Amino acid sequence: MGETNNLKYLEKTSPQALIDVLNFDLEQTANQYNSFCRLINDRLSIQNNLQFSHEPIIPSFNRQTRLQLMTNIRNLDRAFANLARLLNHSPFKKLDKGLIVPYDFHAYIDIGIKLTKDEINDYIKQVENVLKELFDFKIKYRLND
Numbered sequence: 001m002g003e004t005n006n007l008k009y010l011e012k013t014s015p016q017a018l019i020d021v022l023n024f025d026l027e028q029t030a031n032q033y034n035s036f037c038r039l040i041n042d043r044l045s046i047q048n049n050l051q052f053s054h055e056p057i058i059p060s061f062n063r064q065t066r067l068q069l070m071t072n073i074r075n076l077d078r079a080f081a082n083l084a085r086l087l088n089h090s091p092f093k094k095l096d097k098g099l100i101v102p103y104d105f106h107a108y109i110d111i112g113i114k115l116t117k118d119e120i121n122d123y124i125k126q127v128e129n130v131l132k133e134l135f136d137f138k139i140k141y142r143l144n145d
Contacts, residue, residue: 007128013117015061022120026054026072029127033079036134043143046090052079073123077109080130087137 007025010018030052037050052075057068109126137143 007124007131009124010117010120015065016059018120019057019059019061019065021124022069022072023054023056025124025127026056026076029076029131030054032131032134033083036138037083039138039143040087044090044141046086048086050079050082050086052076073109076127080109 006028008021010021033050033052037048040046041048054072054075055068057065057072109123109130
């Protein structure tokens, strides 16, 4: 999880491009999220069984596609919220020069998106910002994977 930005953005408006980009980004996000959860389990002894897995969006572009997309977005939002709750309520805090530095992790994604190029790219940017929070957290607390 050394790199912070490896998500793709939607460049052209076509149903297949939308599905391809979102499936790729959800897979990358799941990998980074799960890696981070294992890291805090191993390095900070914050025991957790948090995991995010996405349901690949089917290739046909229909009502089911939108339902799968919204399910994935809600599940990811829930996964980030669970991680934030775990970190912010953890009894383990980093000490810096004798002072406790509490965890302060925020993960918010607006799930009210439409299937337009701009809305999808805005959503991807939101996910990217949360992944950057994970990266910044690793740097702040000197965690290496």
